[in-house]
Amino acid sequence: MTDPAAVQSLVEAVRNAPKYTAMDAGLVQALVEQELGKGRGVKETIKAVRNKLHQVGSAYQEKPIGYAQLYRRLAALPRDLHSPEIKPFCLEAMREHTSTRERLGFLEEFYSQTLASLGPIHSLIDLACGLNPLALPWLPLAPNAQLFACDIYTDMTGFLNAFYAHTGVNGRAFTCDLIHNLPDIPVKPVQLALLLKTIPCLEQVDKSIGRRLLSSIKAENMLVSFPVHSLGGRGKGMRTNYDQHFQELVSGLPWQVTRFDFPGELVYRLSRE
Numbered sequence: 700m701t702d703p704a705a706v707q708s709l710v711e712a713v714r715n716a717p718k719y720t721a722m723d724a725g726l727v728q729a730l731v732e733q734e735l736g737k738g739r740g741v742k743e744t745i746k747a748v749r750n751k752l753h754q755v756g757s758a759y760q761e762k763p764i765g766y767a768q769l770y771r772r773l774a775a776l777p778r779d780l781h782s783p784e785i786k787p788f789c790l791e792a793m794r795e796h797t798s799t800r801e802r803l804g805f806l807e808e809f810y811s812q813t814l815a816s817l818g819p820i821h822s823l824i825d826l827a828c829g830l831n832p833l834a835l836p837w838l839p840l841a842p843n844a845q846l847f848a849c850d851i852y853t854d855m856t857g858f859l860n861a862f863y864a865h866t867g868v869n870g871r872a873f874t875c876d877l878i879h880n881l882p883d884i885p886v887k888p889v890q891l892a893l894l895l896k897t898i899p900c901l902e903q904v905d906k907s908i909g910r911r912l913l914s915s916i917k918a919e920n921m922l923v924s925f926p927v928h929s930l931g932g933r934g935k936g937m938r939t940n941y942d943q944h945f946q947e948l949v950s951g952l953p954w955q956v957t958r959f960d961f962p963g964e965l966v967y968r969l970s971r972e
């Protein structure tokens with residue numbers, strides 16, 4: 700068994716670089732333990748864990764997200780989520796996360812088509828959210844809907860909480876590590892869970908995570924999606940391959956599935972049978 704103090708000191712060493720400081724300590728610790736379990740030494744462990752964290756997180760932030768400026772601009776905005784100044788701010792902010800940015804060209808259709816027939820949303824959790832919670836003004840929300848969002852970054856969840864507070868939305872963002880724990884929220888089942896473009900990302904750490912998430916998330920409905928271009932822009936065959944992969948993941952589970960095809964994203968709406 701590995702000495703807990705040694706593990707903690709490695710966790711601190713990994714996070715002791717600006718790119719990794721805001722990353723969820725629980726995820727960093729789990730990755731450290733995994734690498735030590737392979738018999739790696741101190742330097743190799745730090746390097747391997749940072750590589751993994753880059754793949755699953757920093758790769759989607761080509762440059763550091765400009766939170767200081769976003770906080771300043773947010774403070775100057777009206778407090779009503781539906782005032783005309785809010786959407787342009789959200790669009791601009793969502794550009795700062797690569798994965799969230801890729802959806803902006805079809806954001807309107809994305810939510811109007813995938814959520815049509817669900818009716819007003821009373822409760823929602825956005826899992827591994829990136830900056831997608833800033834798409835709230837495009838969602839058909841019920842008044843005072845309960846909203847939750849989680850990702851591995853403390854600076855991201857801090858900013859999303861400031862956005863919720865500023866606009867008077869009943870929301871809570873928090874850090875999570877979906878590989879090792881599902882978030883425990885007070886609404887069970889939640890009406891809608893979003894798991895957007897996240898399965899392939901998490902599979903880089905744990906190949907069995909897709910099936911686990913699809914069978915254990917307590918939601919009445921889910922939107923699950925896959926990217927159809929890689930971060931580098933290539934996309935040959937991704938739509939067909941991910942469709943095949945998704946069919947395997949969902950096979951035998953009690954979900955009714957509807958497929959939606961957008962230019963950059965393959966989406967499935969899952970509803971309980």
Ligand SMILES: C[S@@+](CC[C@H](N)C(=O)[O-])C[C@H]1O[C@@H](n2cnc3c(N)ncnc32)[C@H](O)[C@@H]1O
Binds near residue numbers: 756826829875900
């Ligand atoms: C491809 S991006 C998708 C972001 C967002 N869902 C969207 O589509 O706009 C994957 C997200 O997963 C987050 N992530 C990576 N590993 C995670 C983990 N173990 N638990 C929770 N989130 C994680 C990353 O920080 C990143 O924001």
